[in-house]
Amino acid sequence: xxxxxxxxxxxxxxxxxxxxxxxxxxxxxxxxxxxxxxxxxxxxxxxxxxxxxxxxxxxxxxxxxxxxxxxxxxxxxxxxxxxxxxxxxxxxxxxxxxxxxxxxxxxxxxxxxxxxxxxxxxxxxxxxxxxxxxxxxxxxxxxxxxxxxxxxxxxxxxxxxxxxxxxxxxxxxxxxxxxxxxxxxxxxxxxxxxxxxxxxxxxxxxxxxxxxxxxxxxxxxxxxxxxxxxxxxxxxxxxxxxxxxxxxxxx
Numbered sequence: 001x002x003x004x005x006x007x008x009x010x011x012x013x014x015x016x017x018x019x020x021x022x023x024x025x026x027x028x029x030x031x032x033x034x035x036x037x038x039x040x041x042x043x044x045x046x047x048x049x050x051x052x053x054x055x056x057x058x059x060x061x062x063x064x065x066x067x068x069x070x071x072x073x074x075x076x077x078x079x080x081x082x083x084x085x086x087x088x089x090x091x092x093x094x095x096x097x098x099x100x101x102x103x104x105x106x107x108x109x110x111x112x113x114x115x116x117x118x119x120x121x122x123x124x125x126x127x128x129x130x131x132x133x134x135x136x137x138x139x140x141x142x143x144x145x146x147x148x149x150x151x152x153x154x155x156x157x158x159x160x161x162x163x164x165x166x167x168x169x170x171x172x173x174x175x176x177x178x179x180x181x182x183x184x185x186x187x188x189x190x191x192x193x194x195x196x197x198x199x200x201x202x203x204x205x206x207x208x209x210x211x212x213x214x215x216x217x218x219x220x221x222x223x224x225x226x227x228x229x230x231x232x233x234x235x236x237x238x239x240x241x242x243x244x245x246x247x248x249x250x251x
Contacts, residue, residue, distance in 0.1 A: 019097045023249035026094025029087045030242035036087070037235045040080045041228075043072070051076030054163040054213065059130075059153025066134035073134075077127035078162045085118040085174065091238070094245055095181055099188040107188070110181035117173025124160035124167065126153075163213045171210050178234065179203040190248070195240040202233030 051057065051065060051072065066073040092111045099107035130153055137149045159166045182199025185191040209226035213219045 020249045022090070022094050022097050023245045026091045027242045027245035027249060029090040029094075030238045030245065032087045033084050033091070033238045034235055036080050036083050037231065037238075040075065041231065043075055046072075054161050055157075057157075059133075059150045059157060060137075062130055062153065062157070063134040063137045063150075066131055067138055070131065074127045074131060077130055078121075078125050079127045081162070082122055082125060082127070085121060089115065089118060091241060091245075092177070092181065095184070095241070098190050098245070098248060099184055102189070103184050103187045106180065106184045110177050110184055113173050113177035113180065117170045117177060121160075121167065121170035121174065124170065126156035126160045129156050163210065165214060168210070168214050171214075172207070175203050175206045175210060178237075179207065182237070191244050192240070195237065195244065198233055198240060199237040202230050202237055205230030206234060 052061060057065075062073060062077070065076070092114045096107045096111040133149050133153050133156070137146055137153075140146045140149060158164070161167060163171070178199060182196045182203060184196075185199065186193060186196035205226045207230075209223055209230060212223045212226065216223070
């Protein structure tokens with residue numbers, strides 16, 4: 001009995017150490033989201049950062065942007081979103097770990113929705129495939145080959161361009177999972193109420209913006225207000241998560 005009890009104690013200690021390691025990784029990953037998100041905002045105001053609205057630019061136009069400013073083209077097609085989502089995965093895993101006792105079901109659902117949305121978005125994102133097609137387009141020997149490459153590019157845009165019907169399911173899952181995880185924070189009592197409320201308002205604004213620009217053919221400049229407010233609140237949410245996860249990892 002004594003040996004069994006000692007073994008259980010050792011296993012519990014190892015498991016607890018593993019979770020604390022995950023909290024540390026989650027804290028670092030959450031902080032990495034901040035500069036990437038801010039860079040995305042700043043690039044929006046750079047003259048060469050003004051890429052076509054979703055659904056407005058043709059594949060041929062995007063090929064030209066890739067030729068002239070490849071980084072801005074990759075950013076315009078969501079490359080920074082991919083980096084943010086990859087960073088967000090350990091964050092949501094750490095948040096699940098922090099709530100695995102009191103609100104396990106809600107935390108697990110939030111994490112799985114985020115992972116699913118991130119996987120769907122990354123798999124369907126056209127940033128890198130379009131870059132490859134743009135290089136082939138520039139080297140194409142004739143008009144027939146160029147037209148075939150343009151058609152392939154249009155197919156990629158229709159399937160995964162940001163804020164288009166093709167990418168809507170992934171974006172919806174990602175933002176809804178953030179909203180749901182924020183509700184989890186409110187019910188778990190391990191994070192402050194302000195952290196949970198910041199996430200709720202931030203992701204709610206992002207969901208409104210997503211629905212607006214995806215299904216309104218003329219969303220207008222005012223729709224960007226929801227994106228800016230929601231984006232800044234979500235970045236603040238990640239800062240608050242990073243600080244708290246670090247503290248939990250040290251307890």
